[in-house]
Amino acid sequence: MGTHLLVDSRRLDGFEGLHQAVHGTHVDVMQLGRGRLRGTLSHVGIGDFSLSIGSFNVGMRTQRIASDDKLIVGMLLTAEDRVNHWSFDMRPTDVLVMPPLVEHDGIFHGASAYAAMRLDLDEVASIFGGEPRLADPESWRHKNHFRADLDVGHVAASRLSRIVLQLGSHDGALSASSAEFWKRSIAECMGMTILSSLPPDGNARLPSARRIIRKVEDFLEEAGTRPVHISEICVALAVPRRSLHRAFNEVFGVGPVTFLRHKRLCAIHSILRESIPGTTTVATVAMQQGFYELGRFSHYYRAMFGEYPSQTLGVPVGELIDQQL
Structure with missing residues (x-):
């Protein structure tokens, strides 16, 4: 029996579209920059696992209070101006860890693009088990910011976008083994970026x-x-x-x-x-x-x-x- 694959891509015409910036959650959004907001938003869902990629052309204020036990790992893909999450100043390819039940607070001072992976905390051990520093669920219960090696980060960011495009062109369910492979491919992009920021x-x-x-x-x-x-x-x-x-x-x-x-x-x-x-x-x-x-x-x-x-x-x-x- 196949695994359900959800792929939804749309164009944004107003900041209200970013209320669903991360698949399966609600984000409070306020527009900061002047002008009509334009952008895109794509969601890929594989079972309870999801990847969201969004872009917008003006400054935004985002806030989210998590109401479930899901872990969100986000990557800033591009930014024309400053981006702040909590007390972190982020640059493109940086990764942000948003633990379950923790408020998220972000300010985008200009046009930006992001990717966000949402998964069960219990899946961390099975996905990252080969890397002891990533396999412990407790290490993901604290908000964190990782400044990746730029070369590694750019490869990961590009790969995430290509995966969304390819899955979006697929018609029908995935086999269980194929779904597992694609889920790991997405998670690896975030994991390899985090590991590149850690000492050997x-x-x-x-x-x-x-x-x-x-x-x-x-x-x-x-x-x-x-x-x-x-x-x-x-x-x-x-x-x-x-x-x-x-x-x-x-x-x-x-x-x-x-x-x-x-x-x-x-x-x-x-x-x-x-x-x-x-x-x-x-x-x-x-x-x-x-x-x-x-x-x-x-x-x-x-x-x-x-x-x-x-x-x-x-x-x-x-x-x-x-x-x-």
């Missing part, structure tokens, strides 16, 4: 590379053809992401993300070879395996297998849909 963890163990790889491959074998996110491996094996990178680079000469991408490409190749043209599409299979940029996916696929994915599916050359991606 000098207490991390460094188990042997080949022992780690053997455990990873056993885990992947049990997973079969479903997409596996790197954070899932870190949680299941209790291995920090840095140790995973070291092990994969030592044994395979590539990082774990590249290795997992190759594995997903192989899974797609096998699915397409066994499918009958007309019963599925390349875009559907790629989506279920966690690829959110179909043009880049087609490039990866052809570079690896020497043919377009539609050719593997058996679509006549004149009808290759890949050329339209």
